[in-house]
Amino acid sequence: MSQISTNELSLLAYKKVKAMIIAKKLVPGKKIVQDKLADDLGISRTPLRSALQKLEAENLVQSIPRRGMIVREFSDKEIIEIYDCRVALEGTAVRLFTDIASATTIKKLKALFDPFVAGKININKYQKVDSEFHNTILEKCGNQMLYQLFQKGNLLLCIDLIGLVRPPSETIQEHLDIIKAIKKRDALTAESLLKAHLNKSKELIIHKMTGSGQDE
Secondary structure, eight states: OHHHHHHHHHHHHHHHHHHHHHTTSSOBTSBOOHHHHHHHHTOOHHHHHHHHHHHHHTTSEEEETTTEEEEOOOOHHHHHHHHHHHHHHHHHHHHHHHHHOOHHHHHHHHHHHGGGSSSOOOHHHHHHHHHHHHHHHHHTSSOHHHHHHHHHTTHHHHHHHHOOSSOHHHHHHHHHHHHHHHHTTOHHHHHHHHHHHHHHHHHHHHHHHHHHHHHO
């Protein structure tokens, strides 16, 4: 019974710590003070260590020699690699999605962005909508193996932790154009537009990297 209890506590700790990472209550790059975190969660260090090991396997935390466990902070190179994965997976997903998505689902995608077409944009709300847009396409593309690959890599969560690379003023029309192509059942155009949408963000990161290198 004690083993079952430990496993249950580890799972609970995993869920709570992951939620704290998503909400950025645990700051990327900062050391996780395990004694304090265990106290805050009302558990011992043992289930917390198990939870952190699982989160480390998911690339959400990492163990740094002489620093301890920290919330994962992604380098520009790692962000580019994440975008390479997204371009490959989401490009395929949107092509499949365009062929099978119901009219209701497509309408819901457009409705996500309706509040942002005019007026001031709340960045936090826009980021959530952006995530929902991409996740819907992946989840409902009809290829569960593709969606599971995306989920197991925590790619969408990684993107959420990274935040918006470009401002909504640049990306909102791109989203609407993708939705327009989906509505027309033009799979090739939808794929091309989505890849271009992601590659623009990737190219901005590359430009930042090369620009930083020149300044040094």
